[in-house]
Amino acid sequence: MSITEIARPVGGTLVEQFELGLDAPICLTWELTYACNLACAHCLSSSGRRDPRELTTEQCEAVIDELQRMQVFYVNIGGGEPTIRPDFWHLLEYAVDHQVGVKFSTNGVRIAPERARFLASTDYVDVQVSLDGATAEVNDHVRGPGSYDTAIQALANLREAGFKDAKISVVCTRQNIGQLDEFKAIADEYGATLRLTRLRPSGRGADVWDELHPLPEQQRELYDWLMAHGEGVLTGDSFFHLAAFGEALPGLNLCGAGRVVCLIDPVGDVYACPFAIHDTFLAGNLLTDGGFQRVWQDSELFRELRSPQTSGACTSCQFFDKCRGGCMAAKFFTGLPMDGPDPECVQGYGESALAADRTVPSPSQDHSRRTATRNQPVMLQLSRREDLPVSPAAPPVSACAENPLAGYTP
Amino acid sequence: MTQTIQRAVALDEAWGLSPSVALRPEPFGALAYHFGNRKLTFLKRPELVDLVRGLGTARDVRAALLGAGIPEVRWPAYLGALQGLAAADMIRPTTTVREGVA
Numbered sequence: 150m151s152i153t154e155i156a157r158p159v160g161g162t163l164v165e166q167f168e169l170g171l172d173a174p175i176c177l178t179w180e181l182t183y184a185c186n187l188a189c190a191h192c193l194s195s196s197g198r199r200d201p202r203e204l205t206t207e208q209c210e211a212v213i214d215e216l217q218r219m220q221v222f223y224v225n226i227g228g229g230e231p232t233i234r235p236d237f238w239h240l241l242e243y244a245v246d247h248q249v250g251v252k253f254s255t256n257g258v259r260i261a262p263e264r265a266r267f268l269a270s271t272d273y274v275d276v277q278v279s280l281d282g283a284t285a286e287v288n289d290h291v292r293g294p295g296s297y298d299t300a301i302q303a304l305a306n307l308r309e310a311g312f313k314d315a316k317i318s319v320v321c322t323r324q325n326i327g328q329l330d331e332f333k334a335i336a337d338e339y340g341a342t343l344r345l346t347r348l349r350p351s352g353r354g355a356d357v358w359d360e361l362h363p364l365p366e367q368q369r370e371l372y373d374w375l376m377a378h379g380e381g382v383l384t385g386d387s388f389f390h391l392a393a394f395g396e397a398l399p400g401l402n403l404c405g406a407g408r409v410v411c412l413i414d415p416v417g418d419v420y421a422c423p424f425a426i427h428d429t430f431l432a433g434n435l436l437t438d439g440g441f442q443r444v445w446q447d448s449e450l451f452r453e454l455r456s457p458q459t460s461g462a463c464t465s466c467q468f469f470d471k472c473r474g475g476c477m478a479a480k481f482f483t484g485l486p487m488d489g490p491d492p493e494c495v496q497g498y499g500e501s502a503l504a505a506d507r508t509v510p511s512p513s514q515d516h517s518r519r520t521a522t523r524n525q526p527v528m529l530q531l532s533r534r535e536d537l538p539v540s541p542a543a544p545p546v547s548a549c550a551e552n553p554l555a556g557y558t559p
Numbered sequence: 560m561t562q563t564i565q566r567a568v569a570l571d572e573a574w575g576l577s578p579s580v581a582l583r584p585e586p587f588g589a590l591a592y593h594f595g596n597r598k599l600t601f602l603k604r605p606e607l608v609d610l611v612r613g614l615g616t617a618r619d620v621r622a623a624l625l626g627a628g629i630p631e632v633r634w635p636a637y638l639g640a641l642q643g644l645a646a647a648d649m650i651r652p653t654t655t656v657r658e659g660v661a
Contacts (some may be wrong), residue, residue: 161587169586393612
């Protein structure tokens, strides 16, 4: 593919400038490990097992040195569960000492009172605790038994230690959209800020997306809630597809992949965005391709993402300027064409696209544990088939019942 | 949220970049990051970047505007931009100011 160098216009809107890319990312996510104590059903990095090629402490320090040189002012550290890396607290201090602020995402497992006190004593460190249900029932359904209590305990420890303004990060699902006010109440109780993000069909999320992604009327409910709560709630600018409801939401309404956003994975692979861990969006590796700066500035994939994109049928939609065709990763992992509508297009174009012929791409990596663990979520519920008039005492009649009178009620 | 005292940026005052702010050059101008309040601001014109960088060494704002080669007719617009930067604590007055300090 040939890349045309576009003369950058002077002035113009920030969105126009961002589409052409920056010299260094603004929002860099760095997954430190694929190892995780949990096994969330919708994990976008399919985490569980540590990758033996994981960057060493020295290699991580070299990455931080390079980020400092590039003036990447802060990184979002995640995983896996980053805090279970033995050198996590060292790397945290190393980054802060090198003018790279840190916001890290955690399920709370290592935020003991002593760690909470340490965190409260640092500047430039932000903590984001994941919680996908305002009740244990809703949260543990996708994140696994006990994970709600772990998160709440971590928030309590942070509050006791005097840590100011922790973030509570919620992936919005069909089960928790109705709990937005309760989430806000939890955030207020712990002196935290609520952060809502979009469920992506990435990683293991691809397996549960059909079941978990918000229904069309819930998208509206979410949009209205976000409009009402505005600046007080963070979104990681992840709901720009909702902008097609009318008014744009606060923040940046564009796909930043490879332009202002990217992901460094635990083995040093650089992907276009945290929701696009797939070979198709792999720009290079910072160990084998001459460092992060070389990958960010020179990789063919990123140069392509920064060149003008064709948006196909979406271009003729009157809301195109608002949503810009939606999320690249959401389209890719649901098997939709990149130049078509987002699967959750609020104008309804996504539903017809999903109904048409499509092939969901197979994952290019998977660090899920190979055997089940005791706290793994099992998204099954025992119930009776409601379509059969069976007496409450009888078991459900299945297709393989051999009795010729099976299911017969006189 | 901390209460900041709003004051106008005047031509005959000396201003400079806040100590906790770093400027990162970008093709469109620069990105200013405040390590204290974690605010990110975009300076969308190279002339504005020159002006902000020049503030620290110039005698006053007027000298910095002249130093950045900005024609006088556009000074009000640039003063407005500096005002915005002052509101986000990206730049601070470097002269001792007595009035307006509570």
